[in-house]
Amino acid sequence: MATLLARNGTCLTIRPLTSADFGALIDFHAALSVSTRSLFWPHAYDEPTLTRYAQRHAEGQDRIHLLCTPAAVVGYFFLWEFDHPVPLLGLGLADAWQGQGLGAAMLQHLIAEARAARRDGIELTTVTTNTRAFRLYTRAGFVRIGDVENLAGDGRIVREHRLFLALAPDARPPVRDFKPPV
Numbered sequence: 001m002a003t004l005l006a007r008n009g010t011c012l013t014i015r016p017l018t019s020a021d022f023g024a025l026i027d028f029h030a031a032l033s034v035s036t037r038s039l040f041w042p043h044a045y046d047e048p049t050l051t052r053y054a055q056r057h058a059e060g061q062d063r064i065h066l067l068c069t070p071a072a073v074v075g076y077f078f079l080w081e082f083d084h085p086v087p088l089l090g091l092g093l094a095d096a097w098q099g100q101g102l103g104a105a106m107l108q109h110l111i112a113e114a115r116a117a118r119r120d121g122i123e124l125t126t127v128t129t130n131t132r133a134f135r136l137y138t139r140a141g142f143v144r145i146g147d148v149e150n151l152a153g154d155g156r157i158v159r160e161h162r163l164f165l166a167l168a169p170d171a172r173p174p175v176r177d178f179k180p181p182v
């Protein structure tokens with residue numbers, strides 16, 4: 001089983017999204033502070049939506065991971081459109097688990113998965129005021145290539161920076177709409 005180590009010494013496990021964890025994932029989202037939720041609300045958290053995401057993971061269309069303690073989901077991270085040349089990355093941590101080096105570890109986990117699957121690159125978007133996330137991404141090699149209007153999980157249209165990490169020579173970001181696949 002894959003694990004990540006927090007700076008406080010806690011070992012957290014990585015699990016794929018399945019129906020067994022829908023309740024814990026809904027609780028994760030519900031417990032986020034208003035400020036974290038304004039930065040990370042990738043999709044709706046109702047059961048039909050989560051069922052579609054679990055199916056997409058099972059069928060290889062997305063890679064969707066939960067970061068867990070024995071009691072709770074504390075992180076959520078994914079590569080949407082994993083079956084495309086350039087998947088779309090997202091990640092977020094529960095407030096109490098931010099600042100523990102886990103963001104970088106989740107990011108490296110996703111980059112390694114995309115590399116292993118020989119993807120051309122990875123894209124992501126981040127709210128323009130999210131300096132912490134922006135630094136995390138640029139330190140990992142992502143480059144800002146513009147700004148886009150992104151459809152958030154609560155229906156808001158949010159202006160976000162668009163970042164790209166090339167994994168193959170001559171990789172190019174695709175033309176796409178910035179909205180959740182479900």
Ligand SMILES: CC(C)(COP(=O)(O)OP(=O)(O)OC[C@H]1O[C@@H](n2cnc3c(N)ncnc32)[C@H](O)[C@@H]1OP(=O)(O)O)[C@@H](O)C(=O)NCCC(=O)NCCS
Nearest residue numbers: 036039040091092093098099100101102103126131132133
């Ligand atoms: C963004 C996020 C994934 C980063 O993960 P994390 O484990 O908390 O990362 P850290 O707190 O270790 O910070 C990463 C770096 O940013 C720096 N940083 C921390 N707070 C910062 C701030 N307020 N402004 C600028 N940089 C900051 C840290 O110095 C750290 O660098 P270091 O590793 O050299 O010390 C996590 O904080 C999170 O989930 N935030 C809320 C949701 C979110 O923003 N998701 C991303 C959506 S695009």
